[in-house]
Amino acid sequence: MPDVFVGLTALKFLYLSNNSLSQIPGTARHLTDLNYLNITDNIFTILPSWLDKLKSLTEIRMYNNKLGALPEQIGGLASLQELHVMNNLLEELPSELVLCKRLKKLLLQSNRLVNLPEEFGELEVLSELDLRFNALTDLPESMAKLTRLRFLDLRANMLTTLPDWLALLPSLEKLDLRWNRLTSLPAAFRELEERGCVIYL
Template sequence: MIDLAWRSLTTLPPLPSEATGLRVDGNRLASLPGLSALPSLRVLHADGNRLTTVPRCPPYLEELYLYGNAIADLGDPLPPTLRHLSAGGNGLTEAPAWLWSLDRLESLNLAENALTTLPPGISNLRRLRMLDLGHNRLDAIPAEVGDLPLTDYLYLSDNGFTEAPASLGRLDRLAYLNLTDNRLTSLPSSLGDMASLVELRLYNNRLAELPSSIGRLGALRELHLKGNRLRELPPSIADLASLRQLDLRDNQLAGLPDLGRLHRLTHLDLRNNRLRTLPDTLPPALEKLDLRWNKLDDEPPVLSRLRDRGCVILR
């Protein structure tokens, strides 16, 4: 890897034709001519420059990182050998049709652009493990997203989604799902089919209830629901046997189901709800319980038991 990052470059020096990797992040490069003369180049890092067009790439490039430039159009097709593409933080308003033919892609980052639609052709990315479409202007998630072989993460935060398709339930190998900062009012019952989900982030939506199927997420360790409109929780939430962290801040909860079976839960955040009482049992392994900005009628006995075990309680 030839490392020329963070050197205030405006042009590239001569490069050896046998170079296999090039890192030029954080410079002032407005263009990258001559890369096609590097036939062995497999990896190009060019984040944080002043590029307005995608450089002409050598034919066997496998990784291309262009985050934080000023590229408004991805231009001509990229090499079909590409496995990782990062083009977030540019000025993209649409993705070209050829993008969905890059069937060797394993990760695709188009976050922080101005995309408004996704075509059904996204399902052609049959090797995709990681997809980041956060911070765009998308108003619908195509059902075909459920056909992707995603395993690592799916970021869909800060768009304009009002609903999530039932097809998300087919992502049964996905570990991380982020749908924060949208306008979701409900979740499909198929959510419970996402058997490998470890972390689920849904904060700052408009959810008034959760599907009872959420209790089937047996691998889930973190559930983030801050800033919704939840008035109650389904009793099945107590079936989340692997849960370690549960964030319920800024909702409208007036009561809680029995959570005593959440034996691995260590952090429970209930700030700014409408709680007047607590259930007789709470998770026995709690290390921190935040109850601030509720108006409990009295001191529930369960709090004394938790304090005796060393739990930090904030009221």
């Protein structure tokens, strides 16, 4: 791709979906007013290390690629509110992700995640978390701090037990646990249902 971004420093919306792209030109690092970036349905395997230069980003869509990891620099995106990374090859998340303190929606469906960062609960304004079709065997205890979480999708992982704190998340409205390996549920789950949370088992 030619350096088409030279001089476009006021650009706010960039849609590059369905182009067989594997990289973004380095000149895109100067798009400091960019709010929305869509690189879905391409062939990216890595993301540029200068991603944190795009300080104004509030939403990134990068699903349907071949990403094996997210760069640690993603933690520099202080304005980020939505991150869509479904259908990639992620096996872990960088701990720096929890520095995205405004992140509200995190969609990680259909990756290869086996665990989450221990500090994951520091994403304190997170309201929607989609982790279905991964390989999670447990959840970090820090997630008990996700008091604004409304929707949690854990379908099709490898969970055999659930922590008691999961039933105590005060804002939870929908919890999907189907297609795991659960043998029992914490007793507190009855209170969760009585509070109005819809639970799928």
